[in-house]
Amino acid sequence: MDIREYIESGILELYVYGLLSESENEEVSQLAKQHSEINDEIVSIEKSIVNISTSFSPFLSAENFAKIKNKLEIKHSKVIELKPKNNRLQYLGWAASAVLFIGAGYQYYNQMQFKDDFLNLQNEKSKLQEVVVSSENKTKQTLHDLNVIRDTKNTVITLGGQAAAPKSSAKIYWNKETEVVYVDASGLPEPPEGMVYQVWSLVLSPSLTPTSIGLLADFSKDNNRIFPVSNTGNAEAFGITLEPAGGSATPTMEQLYTLGKV
Incomplete structure (x- = not known):
């Protein structure tokens, strides 16, 4: 198997995004265990997604926010209320992830479509070969029958x-x-x-x-x-x-x- 071609096919992105079937997930998991290049690529894709998410939408939980506020109240008599962070960057992060999902899905669809077209072409070729062979056999039989009829003996x-x-x-x-x-x-x-x-x-x-x-x-x-x-x-x-x-x-x-x- 060509490892590089397999990696560039886009199936590893779909594996990380959870868009493959159970059998396909199992296949990728087995190949990752057998080939370090595939496993490294999966890890790289996962890191890329984490980096995109953290760079566009850093997460601050309600629990952490409460802890910080409590410490400020102890040290200062006057607490400055923190305004909620603008969600615009968070939305951009989700939008970037969505674009990445759509791009990978489109690539996967094109690959599957190409595979179907190739199989259809192979089937048509096989049918054409059968027709040619059948036609050749009929022609040979007809010539043989004519020779029988035309034999002057x-x-x-x-x-x-x-x-x-x-x-x-x-x-x-x-x-x-x-x-x-x-x-x-x-x-x-x-x-x-x-x-x-x-x-x-x-x-x-x-x-x-x-x-x-x-x-x-x-x-x-x-x-x-x-x-x-x-x-x-x-x-x-x-x-x-x-x-x-x-x-x-x-x-x-x-x-x-x-x-x-x-």
């Missing part, structure tokens, strides 16, 4: 809507050399809560044999809705059904949304 299979969702559609991009398969699900509606789309690779002969090749999870989070799925093997057709979350062992034909032959 892909076999493109169009899946048409079925009885469960006649207006639905989808496309399969199947690169038989790399055995990479992607599903363009932009033609499918948002799945209901607790449901998920499941993609099936179908062998039609000698008997219909469906094999699950993936779930279209996080459907709403992917704006492009292009999903990678598993290798299809010797698929003769593809279908997409709506299944309970987690998928099913076999397709629910009543929820067959799209279907298409290779």
Whole structure:
């Protein structure tokens, strides 16, 4: 900790004036015990306040005044009445103290305001960085999806809507050399809560044999809705059904949304 910077911050004046919270008072007290420079500064501030008060408003109590008057009466038969001291200097002393209080308080307020502004600026910077990172990730994902669609080595299979969702559609991009398969699900509606789309690779002969090749999870989070799925093997057709979350062992034909032959 920079002791000089801490001393010049104005917090020690507020400590002496009793304007800090209990926790802040405790913090200053602990630092004063640990650092002699801080303790010396506190003592110096206290002495300055005492000097200001005594120089502007010397105090004479009623008890002391009575003692002095009694001694004068013993020594002299005639006592000269003392007139009350003009309070003008006393008022000036209080005014000087008030100005000192206000100045220290204003300095403290400015420091707190600067701290708040700095924290707000840091928060805005963090939010901006998050936006930039998110934007970069979305851009990379979009470029990747475009490369998938534009790959001339892909076999493109169009899946048409079925009885469960006649207006639905989808496309399969199947690169038989790399055995990479992607599903363009932009033609499918948002799945209901607790449901998920499941993609099936179908062998039609000698008997219909469906094999699950993936779930279209996080459907709403992917704006492009292009999903990678598993290798299809010797698929003769593809279908997409709506299944309970987690998928099913076999397709629910009543929820067959799209279907298409290779």
